Amino acid sequence: MTNEQNISNNTVPDSMSQVGIIAKYTFLDYLRSRRFFVLLIITVLIGVILTVLVHFRSAAFTSSNLDFYSSYWGSAVTFVIILSGIFFGGDAVSGEFQNKTGYFTIPNPIRRSSIYIGKWLAAFVASTVMFAIFAVFTIATGAYFFGSNIPYQFGESLLFALLYLAAVLSFTFFFSSMFKSSVISVIVTVILFFFVFNLLDSFVLPLAGIEPWFIITYGAGIIGNVLTSPFPPHGPLSAPLGPRRLITLSTFNATIPEGLAILALYFIITAIIGLYLFEKKEFT
Amino acid sequence: MSLTDVPTIEAIKLTKRFGSFVAVSELNLKLEGAKCVGFLGPNGAGKTTTLKMFTDLIRSSSGEALINGINVHTSKKAALTSVGALIETPEIYPSLTPREALMMIAEIRGIPADQRLMNIETAVAEVRMEEWIDKRVGRMSKGMKQRINIASVLISNPKILLLDEPTTGLDPRGMTEVREIIKGLKTKQRLIFMSSHLLGEVSDVCDEVAMIDHGKLLIYDTIFNVTSKFAGGQDMVEVGFQRPVDEGILSKTIGNLSGVVSTSKRDDRNITIKFTGGSATQERLLSDLVRLNIGVISYRPSSIELEDAYLKLVTATL
Numbered sequence: 001m002t003n004e005q006n007i008s009n010n011t012v013p014d015s016m017s018q019v020g021i022i023a024k025y026t027f028l029d030y031l032r033s034r035r036f037f038v039l040l041i042i043t044v045l046i047g048v049i050l051t052v053l054v055h056f057r058s059a060a061f062t063s064s065n066l067d068f069y070s071s072y073w074g075s076a077v078t079f080v081i082i083l084s085g086i087f088f089g090g091d092a093v094s095g096e097f098q099n100k101t102g103y104f105t106i107p108n109p110i111r112r113s114s115i116y117i118g119k120w121l122a123a124f125v126a127s128t129v130m131f132a133i134f135a136v137f138t139i140a141t142g143a144y145f146f147g148s149n150i151p152y153q154f155g156e157s158l159l160f161a162l163l164y165l166a167a168v169l170s171f172t173f174f175f176s177s178m179f180k181s182s183v184i185s186v187i188v189t190v191i192l193f194f195f196v197f198n199l200l201d202s203f204v205l206p207l208a209g210i211e212p213w214f215i216i217t218y219g220a221g222i223i224g225n226v227l228t229s230p231f232p233p234h235g236p237l238s239a240p241l242g243p244r245r246l247i248t249l250s251t252f253n254a255t256i257p258e259g260l261a262i263l264a265l266y267f268i269i270t271a272i273i274g275l276y277l278f279e280k281k282e283f284t
Numbered sequence: 285m286s287l288t289d290v291p292t293i294e295a296i297k298l299t300k301r302f303g304s305f306v307a308v309s310e311l312n313l314k315l316e317g318a319k320c321v322g323f324l325g326p327n328g329a330g331k332t333t334t335l336k337m338f339t340d341l342i343r344s345s346s347g348e349a350l351i352n353g354i355n356v357h358t359s360k361k362a363a364l365t366s367v368g369a370l371i372e373t374p375e376i377y378p379s380l381t382p383r384e385a386l387m388m389i390a391e392i393r394g395i396p397a398d399q400r401l402m403n404i405e406t407a408v409a410e411v412r413m414e415e416w417i418d419k420r421v422g423r424m425s426k427g428m429k430q431r432i433n434i435a436s437v438l439i440s441n442p443k444i445l446l447l448d449e450p451t452t453g454l455d456p457r458g459m460t461e462v463r464e465i466i467k468g469l470k471t472k473q474r475l476i477f478m479s480s481h482l483l484g485e486v487s488d489v490c491d492e493v494a495m496i497d498h499g500k501l502l503i504y505d506t507i508f509n510v511t512s513k514f515a516g517g518q519d520m521v522e523v524g525f526q527r528p529v530d531e532g533i534l535s536k537t538i539g540n541l542s543g544v545v546s547t548s549k550r551d552d553r554n555i556t557i558k559f560t561g562g563s564a565t566q567e568r569l570l571s572d573l574v575r576l577n578i579g580v581i582s583y584r585p586s587s588i589e590l591e592d593a594y595l596k597l598v599t600a601t602l
Contacts, residue, residue, distance in 0.1 A: 010365070010393055013394050022388075022392075025380060028379070028380065029378070029379040029380055100373070101374070101375050103341065103374030103375070104385070105389075106340055107339035107367075107369035108369075108389060108393060109361040109362070282336075283341035284342060
């Protein structure tokens with residue numbers, strides 16, 4: 001380094017290569033972080049609890065091969081995905097400001113977009129590890145009860161879940177770009193996914209008879225529904241409201257093309273806006 | 285940039301507003317060639333904001349920030365290729381080790397694969413962090429992290445260095461070491477632009493000084509010219525002795541040397557001498573003092589002078 005001939009004659013890699021560099025080291029950081037191990041434990045616990053439930057209440061799970069995958073995988077994978085999104089995406093961008101890690105990377109010859117996309121890729125890979133662990137639990141438990149006969153719909157559901165993961169991460173990165181405080185961005189994301197979206201998707205909008213096509217969790221319904229035969233249609237649903245009253249809700253189920261479109265749009269739109277916000281945001 | 289190119293940093297009507305508050309106001313400043321320029325000003329004067337505009341951490345409201353003639357805002361990658369920057373006290377991904385964090389920067393900056401390891405180990409040795417190179421950054425103190433940050437600036441051997449109070453968070457030994465590193469870089473044909481609150485640090489390390497207040501440039505010149513301008517035609521040097529200085533030697537022998545206006549004791553072994561006649565007298569005074577054989581061990585322009593100039597300039601703008 002003290003050699004004069006070496007002065008700054010380096011050729012800076014192209015932006016795609018720099019995306020890979022950021023992704024590699026951010027993933028390494030995730031891999032060794034406490035949050036990775038916490039999420040790993042949560043994912044394993046979910047798998048263990050569901051397996052125990054299958055063992056003791058097998059009738060509810062094992063009436064058919066498809067029912068098993070619907071009950072086991074369909075009921076929990078979206079939870080694993082949302083947790084991954086919150087753990088790896090919730091503060092991914094806001095942390096660059098609040099924790100000042102951005103001061104280490106930004107003043108280098110690298111585009112902000114390369115940092116954003118690299119971090120997104122690292123979060124996607126880290127989340128996919130959790131996702132894969134839960135998929136292994138599902139397949140292993142399914143194999144125990146039904147042998148190696150895995151329904152093709154499970155493959156479809158896996159792909160839909162991966163798209164949902166991409167959309168959730170884009171969404172959490174977008175919220176993370178909006179705030180400079182990691183705590184606020186994580187809390188807002190948790191509230192949206194665990195309360196607001198679920199409430200709107202499952203209760204408020206069906207009660208009002210409005211199809212919630214603009215809500216990401218509605219699109220994610222295809223992950224579980226594809227494991228239901230026949231695929232559930234829209235329709236009225238009566239539910240008791242007190243001892244003598246019935247309430248009629250409109251139940252809505254996105255078709256596979258609709259669900260894919262909703263997830264893809266969430267992925268693309270929030271990715272673009274999130275990236276735009278990160279490009280414009282200042283380290284004051 | 286080839287080795288023969290002259291490194292430049294240039295602000296052209298550079299302005300930054302935060303709502304109605306003007307942090308930097310139409311700053312025009314051109315730094316050219318291998319030297320160290322101190323960037324001085326009180327808190328909130330606009331020093332860090334200016335350096336942030338040169339590193340894409342914030343965008344200018346108007347005007348241009350150019351590095352080697354390349355606009356940082358429109359061509360960031362090209363502009364920052366030859367720049368190593370340390371702004372505030374950056375944090376490093378806590379689960380990485382210094383070796384990994386520096387490898388990331390080395391890869392981003394395109395240091396050839398066969399040089400990366402050597403550059404990293406040399407830079408880490410320079411900041412005396414060899415023992416910690418494979419420990420996780422999250423377990424390190426603020427001062428240790430700052431040393432790694434300084435190493436990250438050094439690994440690509442940049443032609444231009446932008447340093448925002450680089451000794452922040454360091455213990456006295458660390459501060460001295462960083463100053464020595466910066467002095468060493470000066471001899472390697474670098475353009476160093478360094479903000480600092482420590483006037484002694486600037487007068488010790490830098491050749492020139494730019495002073496800013498309320499977002500406006502007050503003065504940019506050599507330290508000698510700046511101090512001369514505010515010293516009423518008198519300059520000052522600080523002289524250190526091996527042994528306590530006798531009053532008689534101070535007032536009669538040194539006080540009677542040609543060009544000397546006054547002498548005063550800072551402590552038993554350090555004195556300040558006010559003189560007239562500029563750099564010619566300064567040079568002759570040194571040889572006169574050595575010839576007196578009174579144990580002179582250090583001789584440097586006084587930071588008190590720079591402090592005087594700073595206080596006069598900053599007070600004038602309040």
